[in-house]
Amino acid sequence: MLIKYLDLTAQYRKIQSQAEPVILDILKSGNYCLGEYVASFENDFAAYCDTKFCVTCNSGTSALHMALLAAGIKEGDEVITTTSTFVATVAAIRLVKATPVLLDISLKTLNLSTDSIEPHINHKTKAVIAVHLHGNPCEIDEINRICRKYNLILIEDAAQAHGSTFKGVKIGSVGDMACFSFYPGKNLGACGEGGAVITNNSFYAEKLRMIRDWGCEKKYIHLYEGYNYRMDAIQGALLGIKLQYLEEWTELRIQKAELYKKSLAKKPLRLTQVLPEARHVYHVFAVMTEFRDELKKYLYQHGIETGIHYPVPVHKQPIFSGVCKSSNNMSNSETACGQLLSLPIYPELDDNKIIYIADVINEFYIRT
Numbered sequence: 001m002l003i004k005y006l007d008l009t010a011q012y013r014k015i016q017s018q019a020e021p022v023i024l025d026i027l028k029s030g031n032y033c034l035g036e037y038v039a040s041f042e043n044d045f046a047a048y049c050d051t052k053f054c055v056t057c058n059s060g061t062s063a064l065h066m067a068l069l070a071a072g073i074k075e076g077d078e079v080i081t082t083t084s085t086f087v088a089t090v091a092a093i094r095l096v097k098a099t100p101v102l103l104d105i106s107l108k109t110l111n112l113s114t115d116s117i118e119p120h121i122n123h124k125t126k127a128v129i130a131v132h133l134h135g136n137p138c139e140i141d142e143i144n145r146i147c148r149k150y151n152l153i154l155i156e157d158a159a160q161a162h163g164s165t166f167k168g169v170k171i172g173s174v175g176d177m178a179c180f181s182f183y184p185g186k187n188l189g190a191c192g193e194g195g196a197v198i199t200n201n202s203f204y205a206e207k208l209r210m211i212r213d214w215g216c217e218k219k220y221i222h223l224y225e226g227y228n229y230r231m232d233a234i235q236g237a238l239l240g241i242k243l244q245y246l247e248e249w250t251e252l253r254i255q256k257a258e259l260y261k262k263s264l265a266k267k268p269l270r271l272t273q274v275l276p277e278a279r280h281v282y283h284v285f286a287v288m289t290e291f292r293d294e295l296k297k298y299l300y301q302h303g304i305e306t307g308i309h310y311p312v313p314v315h316k317q318p319i320f321s322g323v324c325k326s327s328n329n330m331s332n333s334e335t336a337c338g339q340l341l342s343l344p345i346y347p348e349l350d351d352n353k354i355i356y357i358a359d360v361i362n363e364f365y366i367r368t
């Protein structure tokens with residue numbers, strides 16, 4: 001038996017009969033960039049997130065870049081974020097030539113430790129990027145309070161957190177802007193690349209729309225620094241179809257996570273803590289153990305693929321050496337990177353396979 005870390009073909013089978021006629025229609029229409037399907041998905045996704053505006057683009061990285069540009073972040077400014085994230089969060093800050101200020105995490109939630117934010121704020125600090133790692137909401141209310149106190153822009157990196165909530169409020173609607181990735185493996189994934197920024201602020205929405213299309217106010221009149229970050233019509237259409245299933249798929253992810261928790265309860269593994277006010281949407285189901293590498297190998301020998309999100313914290317990435325500031329103590333992030341292991345989780349993953357994975361983990365601990 002091989003249990004894949006992710007099986008996107010299973011998801012495709014669910015939408016195949018709806019997707020294929022629409023793709024053919026688009027191919028015949030000759031309208032391949034932006035257009036009605038993208039506009040319709042933007043309306044639906046804004047409604048799903050309980051925000052006024054959604055501006056799609058061609059990746060989560062572009063979404064972060066656009067949000068920073070819309071917020072006017074530039075060279076000489078500092079942007080605070082977590083070191084435990086995918087590299088794109090920090091790369092986007094460098095795209096606007098600002099200085100990333102990388103902070104440590106809480107080992108319980110794996111998200112930004114809110115206590116460390118205020119001591120790192122100075123006159124150059126202009127924004128905070130709050131990441132909801134693995135789909136587990138960070139303490140967004142507290143981060144928002146700090147941002148309001150110091151007049152900082154709050155951008156949420158919700159690339160892994162479609163549909164998660166904090167105190168019943170959808171992630172992405174608390175900050176000034178929130179950025180999503182629709183990379184195929186995400187909880188809401190395109191069949192190619194895609195991203196979006198959502199906001200309740202009409203000024204930002206307007207600016208974002210221009211930035212994704214060469215800063216155009218109208219054809220050939222360029223008002224802002226912009227890029228070709230437009231979304232393809234086919235991706236907009238497919239995302240619109242998949243959005244209809246997102247809640248069903250999210251509930252299934254949560255059920256699978258609960259089954260893992262129950263089946264792994266007695267094992268000496270550390271599980272990520274979910275804040276009582278939060279809905280974790282389990283883009284990643286992570287466990288922590290000092291025997292991570294041995295366990296990963298053992299699971300692989302038993303036909304189980306796993307992942308590591310992420311093996312190296314951003315402050316240790318060679319590309320960022322000398323261009324980021326970071327707090328002196330990054331021990332929690334370093335521990336997490338050495339111990340995290342991501343187990344397979346997706347809506348179509350059979351419950352029996354989860355029980356099998358838990359049994360193999362149990363066997364590993366009996367043998368070691």
Ligand SMILES: Cc1ncc(COP(=O)(O)O)c(C=O)c1O
Nearest residue numbers: 059060061086088089159181183
């Ligand atoms: C937290 C986070 N931010 C940003 C991104 C970038 O998204 P994309 O790959 O669509 O550019 C990702 C993608 O994995 C991510 O996980």
